[in-house]
Amino acid sequence: MVWIPFVSSSKPEFKNNREARKLCWESRDEYFKCLDKIDIISPIDPKNKSKIKANCSTEENKFEQNCANSWISYFKEKRITDYRNNLIQKKMEQDQLEADMKK
Amino acid sequence: MLRLTRRNWLPLIKKPLPFTRLLHTNAIRYNTPKSHLSRQPIGGSQASRTRTRRFENVEFNAPLSIAFFLFVGGLSYAIFEYQKNKMDKEQEKESRKGYGTPQIGGHPFKLIDQDGKEFSDKDMLNKFSIVYFGFSHCPDICPDELDKLGCWLDDLSKDRIELQPLFVTCDPARDSPEVLKEYLKDFHPGIRGLTGTYEDIKQMCKQYRVYFSTPEHVKPGQEYLVDHSIFFYLMDPQGKFITILGRNLDELTGAEKIRESIWEYKRTH
Numbered sequence: 001m002v003w004i005p006f007v008s009s010s011k012p013e014f015k016n017n018r019e020a021r022k023l024c025w026e027s028r029d030e031y032f033k034c035l036d037k038i039d040i041i042s043p044i045d046p047k048n049k050s051k052i053k054a055n056c057s058t059e060e061n062k063f064e065q066n067c068a069n070s071w072i073s074y075f076k077e078k079r080i081t082d083y084r085n086n087l088i089q090k091k092m093e094q095d096q097l098e099a100d101m102k103k
Numbered sequence: 104m105l106r107l108t109r110r111n112w113l114p115l116i117k118k119p120l121p122f123t124r125l126l127h128t129n130a131i132r133y134n135t136p137k138s139h140l141s142r143q144p145i146g147g148s149q150a151s152r153t154r155t156r157r158f159e160n161v162e163f164n165a166p167l168s169i170a171f172f173l174f175v176g177g178l179s180y181a182i183f184e185y186q187k188n189k190m191d192k193e194q195e196k197e198s199r200k201g202y203g204t205p206q207i208g209g210h211p212f213k214l215i216d217q218d219g220k221e222f223s224d225k226d227m228l229n230k231f232s233i234v235y236f237g238f239s240h241c242p243d244i245c246p247d248e249l250d251k252l253g254c255w256l257d258d259l260s261k262d263r264i265e266l267q268p269l270f271v272t273c274d275p276a277r278d279s280p281e282v283l284k285e286y287l288k289d290f291h292p293g294i295r296g297l298t299g300t301y302e303d304i305k306q307m308c309k310q311y312r313v314y315f316s317t318p319e320h321v322k323p324g325q326e327y328l329v330d331h332s333i334f335f336y337l338m339d340p341q342g343k344f345i346t347i348l349g350r351n352l353d354e355l356t357g358a359e360k361i362r363e364s365i366w367e368y369k370r371t372h
Binding site: 016017018021025068069070071074075 | 240327
């Protein structure tokens, strides 16, 4: 594998295998669960930074330690889009329900 | 349709005609004194004799004509139904291929597999293949999809349906044959990983209508993700496209769709 780890010097190289992926996904879920607890959707928004640091710093560190760098930003962004998609989905279902009630 | 029905129904209209004529002539003949003596009834007035004779004649011929009518009617109905069925089937077959299958795959290509062996479009002949595009650094979707593919392959092999599973990378810069070999160890052992030069992969993706965006020149060590469309492509033994399978299908429904598509293919080819 052509992977020179000097860019991510503070972190060991991410070995892309089943165990590593599982570990990464699990720590991601832990981290997101913690964010849910403190009602934070966007982990990227700078406004939330201090709140996340105060409440979920261990989960965040673990998540960032266990996942490849490109995955970290991908999962963070995905959390926001998933949340939005979920909202749209719920609204559509609600509209459908109301339309059915009117009938 | 109209031509066929008219031809079928024609005998039904024509045939019963001589029958009715026969009925009449017989009735008249019995009343004439010229008829054979043994045929002439004994006793009774001329009028009553005529009435009974006429009645008897009708009674004698009615079951026969009814039977004849039913026979001809039934026969033409059966022919009509048979022709109709045949035409319906032809129409159905026509409609299925009428709109044309999308131009996916079927063109020549030359890539290399995870063992460094050449793999071309000719290696897709004489067997069904299932093609998936992804990349080994894919965070969550590809591994899930490849696990699902493994389930399908196991499920289908129980029915003796063998597919050639192919994983084509959209990230040739990082996915060398060695990387693919290491990556695919985690999945179904039958899966063949394909890579090549950026140009080769670009051509391959283009013929499968796969959208992907890989930066062409990446500095070593620089991390990036590849955006790509996520579909499985089921290909026939001539290397031509049969159907796509999307993310909405799970371990069971996906295998079912492949099974049905292959049965349907075998039925029509």
